[in-house]
Amino acid sequence: MNIKSLLLGSAAALLAVSGARAADAVVVAEPEPMEYVRICDVYGAGFYYIPGTETCLQIGGLVRYQINFDEDDEGFRKQSLARVHLDARSETEYGTFRRYIQLQADINNAEAGYGEGYDEAGRGNAFLRQAYFELGGLLVGFTDTLWDGDISGEFDAAGGTRVNQIRYTFDAGNGISVSVGLEEESNDFDYVPLLVGKVSIAQGWGSVDIFAGYDDFYSEFALKGIAKIKATDALTVELIATYESGSTYFSNGDPYLGSEWSLGGYLKYQVNDKLTVGAGGQYFADLTANNVKSSIDAYAIGAVIDYKVVENLSAKLALNYEDSNLPADDGNFSGFLRLDASF
16 A cells, blocks of 8 residues: 555545534524514504513603792792603403503602602602503502592592502493492501492593492592583583582592582683683582581682693693682682693
8 A cells, every 4th residue: 555545545534524523513593583673553652562572562751840829829839740651551362451650750849748758858759650450341559549530620629539449340332331449548447448430421522421439437428420512623511510428538629628519610622733721610519528517618710721832742821719708718819830741
């Protein structure tokens, strides 16, 4: 065997080994294409699919600056406020599954004790404003009471606050729905919740809402009716009536500080796409406090100008006057200028 034969044989052996190793080499998978955020238009504008899921998420909020005026104060009260919300929704065999969180923080020059989560040193608040979930017609969590509802304007008092609750709404179709809620009042530590019911009718001519509530703390009930009628394309007539058998948590204004009955109305006129004006009033008969009735009557009137400056920036100017039949009550003017920048 000569040197040439040895070289050829060695080369063949090396090629064979190399080929065997190549056959055993690990194949690197192609990288998966990047999944960009997709728009979700099922629930309206501003929703996006969370990558890798069928859940749609909206992130929004507002920045507010408000200058408050009250005749009893010796100057203006200014407030800057920020709200941010997360709204996640998806579809299930039981209907839409919604999860909602809203946070709020503000800073103002009001006196101590102003608002939830008040920080006296910083004159501000930071708190969880809403947190609830909905599945089909079921709602569980902390949000506006089912009793919440009033006419437009900034003078009226129709009751309503945010509470922990369990609520169910049945949609009967054709703009008709029925809701029932069990709610926990903020100063109630017993085992019996507030019972609230609501019937809503919404049609092309407007809407009607009928409310009923029972408060076991005083064993009293409350009723409220609100109608909003479209007289023309630009003019809306709004009416409100309330009745309480005694002081209840559903009282007009603050809990346990209301009236036996009240009547009110409001006219709202849309001048154009940017400007809306309105005016109205409400009368309160036999004011009550902690289930003690009185012969004191009161009334409030007010006017509002709403203006859309640009998209997502609106301005509101409100002026109110309230008075009662107390001899020492000379009446009081109040109002505010508000700027809301939303996203």
